[in-house]
Amino acid sequence: MTLTQTHSYKELNERSVLSYLEDKRLLTDKEKASCKEVGDGNLNYVFIVKDEVTGKTIVAKQALPYAKVVGESWPLSLERARIEASSLKHAAKTVPDLVPEVYGSDEDYALTVMEDLSDFTILRKGLIEGETYPHLADHVGRFLAQTLFSASDEALGPVEKKKLAKQFINPDLCDITEKLVFSDPYYNADTNSFPEELREDVEALWQNSGLKFEVAKLKKKFLTEGETLLHGDLHTGSIFVTNEETKVIDPEFAFFGPAGFDAGAFLANLFLNYLAQNERQTDEQKKQASRQYLLKTAVKTWEVFEKQYRDLLKKKGIDEQSRTDEYADYLLDKIRTDAIGFAGCKVIRRIIGLAHVEDVDGIENEEGRLRVQRKALELGQELILKRNTFTSISELVTWIGGDQS
Numbered sequence: 496m497t498l499t500q501t502h503s504y505k506e507l508n509e510r511s512v513l514s515y516l517e518d519k520r521l522l523t524d525k526e527k528a529s530c531k532e533v534g535d536g537n538l539n540y541v542f543i544v545k546d547e548v549t550g551k552t553i554v555a556k557q558a559l560p561y562a563k564v565v566g567e568s569w570p571l572s573l574e575r576a577r578i579e580a581s582s583l584k585h586a587a588k589t590v591p592d593l594v595p596e597v598y599g600s601d602e603d604y605a606l607t608v609m610e611d612l613s614d615f616t617i618l619r620k621g622l623i624e625g626e627t628y629p630h631l632a633d634h635v636g637r638f639l640a641q642t643l644f645s646a647s648d649e650a651l652g653p654v655e656k657k658k659l660a661k662q663f664i665n666p667d668l669c670d671i672t673e674k675l676v677f678s679d680p681y682y683n684a685d686t687n688s689f690p691e692e693l694r695e696d697v698e699a700l701w702q703n704s705g706l707k708f709e710v711a712k713l714k715k716k717f718l719t720e721g722e723t724l725l726h727g728d729l730h731t732g733s734i735f736v737t738n739e740e741t742k743v744i745d746p747e748f749a750f751f752g753p754a755g756f757d758a759g760a761f762l763a764n765l766f767l768n769y770l771a772q773n774e775r776q777t778d779e780q781k782k783q784a785s786r787q788y789l790l791k792t793a794v795k796t797w798e799v800f801e802k803q804y805r806d807l808l809k810k811k812g813i814d815e816q817s818r819t820d821e822y823a824d825y826l827l828d829k830i831r832t833d834a835i836g837f838a839g840c841k842v843i844r845r846i847i848g849l850a851h852v853e854d855v856d857g858i859e860n861e862e863g864r865l866r867v868q869r870k871a872l873e874l875g876q877e878l879i880l881k882r883n884t885f886t887s888i889s890e891l892v893t894w895i896g897g898d899q900s
């Protein structure tokens with residue numbers, strides 16, 4: 496549903512969002528409702544609203560005209576709210592069970608009203624606690640296969656694909672990724688944030704011209720290869736989980752980019768948690784169990800993705816060229832190699848760049864935290880430099896398990 500657009504943008508708060516929702520008939524009576532802002536992300540407000548008359552809860556997410564984490568000095572287009580709502584609706588066509596239902600969106604207010612997932616846990620938080628989720632790999636593998644295939648040239652044909660791509664031109668948010676993932680961590684940028692103790696390691700990375708050349712190639716892919724519609728920021732803070740279900744949220748970075756980017760982001764965040772568990776978990780058995788789970792999840796996610804993507808190409812590929820086994824081999828090799836390289840960039844940005852992850856930064860023991868940060872920098876660089884040498888994610892994970900203990 497498109498909510499009637501008769502107003503200009505206003506930043507909402509816990510009171511005014513209730514008036515707004517009552518006005519749009521998404522709430523019975525604002526006097527019999529409660530609201531809490533719970534946004535812990537870098538960019539937006541997230542209001543959880545309870546209608547005390549019906550007992551139902553909904554979520555209203557509003558984009559701010561600037562990056563919340565930085566402040567008004569970093570202006571950002573409100574377009575991202577439309578892109579997020581459109582992306583969720585697009586994903587719902589193929590994986591309705593893996594995204595929150597969108598009840599309405601309002602472009603003027605940069606607002607999306609959606610299903611409340613408060614009964615779920617943010618995957619990053621669960622993994623930090625050493626939790627495991629039996630269906631996660633199946634669900635994320637299916638999410639990747641279905642969403643990446645459904646917007647590709649092979650599924651839509653070039654004309655329909657370009658028409659869809661027009662709706663997901665996302666310059667501001669792509670610019671954030673271009674800077675924070677592919678540029679700033681590789682020189683002495685103001686946005687960077689790392690402890691002084693890491694300076695030597697970071698400066699060595701800045702001196703590594705071979706590495707920087709490979710990052711430049713990966714950045715070029717991100718800038719120019721509009722293969723399919725991406726989530727654009729598929730880290731473990733963008734995934735809600737229970738033991739049975741998985742929901743992918745927060746696709747405001749969606750755009751047409753290289754197909755390996757989302758898998759790379761997901762793998763990078765599993766690997767960061769894997770490294771962090773070494774210092775977080777004191778019980779040796781539990782440590783091994785959770786680390787094994789993380790590596791197995793990486794492998795299984797890829798296997799599910801690859802099998803389903805191959806099936807989709809074969810059954811739904813638009814022309815004969817895209818239905819051959821040779822073409823599937825070629826495409827999946829490319830996606831895997833790119834994904835490993837992007838994973839490396841995503842690991843490095845979380846150590847050197849502006850936005851860090853709780854998995855690592857939340858390690859209380861400073862020496863332990865620095866050990867993990869150094870391991871992550873090593874791993875990130877190896878992923879980028881060796882991305883062409885791995886013939887499967889299973890081979891990559893075996894190497895990580897043996898080398899990066």
Ligand SMILES: Nc1ncnc2c1ncn2[C@@H]1O[C@H](COP(=O)(O)OP(=O)(O)O)[C@@H](O)[C@H]1O
Binds near residue numbers: 534536537540
């Ligand atoms: N549909 C939802 N149901 C319940 N909580 C949500 C929902 N969407 C977001 N949240 C909460 O808000 C937080 C920030 O949401 P997110 O979409 O990641 O915002 P941002 O774009 O600012 O990163 C999430 O970590 C989660 O705690």
Ligand SMILES: CSC[C@H]1O[C@H](OP(=O)(O)O)[C@H](O)[C@@H]1O
Binds near residue numbers: 538564671
């Ligand atoms: C200035 S935005 C930094 C960072 O935040 C985004 O993540 P999220 O919205 O999930 O908090 C994205 O990863 C950006 O690179």
